[in-house]
Amino acid sequence: MINDKERMYLLPHLFNAAVRAGAAIMSIYKHRDDYDISLKSDRTPITVADRLAHRTIREYLGPTRIPILSEEGREMRYEERCNWELYWLVDPLDGTVEFIKGNNEFTVNIALMENNQCIGAVIYVPYFRKMYVAGRNSGSYLKEAVAPDADASYTYEEIVHDWTRLPLRREAHHDHLRVAVSRSHQTPETQQHIDRLRLQHPDLEVVEQGSSYKFCMLAEGSVDYYVRTTHTFEWDTAAGELILSEAGGTTRSLPGDSELKYNEVDLHNPWFVCRSKFCTL
Structure with missing residues (x-):
């Protein structure tokens, strides 16, 4: 160590x-x-x-x-x-x-x-x-x-x-749920997941954003939730996951609700969801 x-x-x-x-x-x-x-x-x-x-x-x-x-x-x-x-x-x-x-x-x-x-x-x-x-x-x-x-x-x-x-206090509180999604990599499963969230949060706001910057927005507190239902690799998530975690947030596999694993035989990640420190979902 x-x-x-x-x-x-x-x-x-x-x-x-x-x-x-x-x-x-x-x-x-x-x-x-x-x-x-x-x-x-x-x-x-x-x-x-x-x-x-x-x-x-x-x-x-x-x-x-x-x-x-x-x-x-x-x-x-x-x-x-x-x-x-x-x-x-x-x-x-x-x-x-x-x-x-x-x-x-x-x-x-x-x-x-x-x-x-x-x-x-x-x-x-x-x-x-x-x-x-x-x-x-x-x-x-x-x-x-x-x-x-x-x-x-x-x-x-x-x-x-x-x-x-992080998180930034000025970004931490919203009057409605802000959900980040990939700007260029979305699937029907992404939309279905958001539709389920919208049942409880009718005023939900979708924020499209590219790259690992979504993890940074979560760490800041400028968005609350991020769902990813397309392929990513370990190098796409490792840095962002720690930055989010140390800011009080979480990253969990979807489905399964487990931690992401690294240096696996297959470097693909499972689908996952992330929550900011202030997300109550």
């Missing part, structure tokens, strides 16, 4: 890797003709920004000598990774569809996993210059005005200076 000194050493690596990846993404984002869009084997899109962000993170985190399991890295057999005690779980560009659409709703997700449990996480939203940070049993925080920077080298002291503990 890593100690507090090691956590303080690794947090800047998490933070700076995400900021540098965000800079790589934004360098491509403003040049729509250079996206170089193709399809992966699962028919999901990938762009040059995904590849560049992955390479940036890999090169920056490499000196930690901690293995990396990344959406855009090489495919690793379960036998190769099943005994990892410590590893980085990375989605270099979460929300590629939103990136392609140009709606600004994309993130960089990096989770530090110990014995298949997330112990440290960042989600960076480069367009909005927001960084969400969490440590297991250490709280969840928002640091604003973090500009994309290809040479980011924040120290631990600079990271923790003027960040804000």
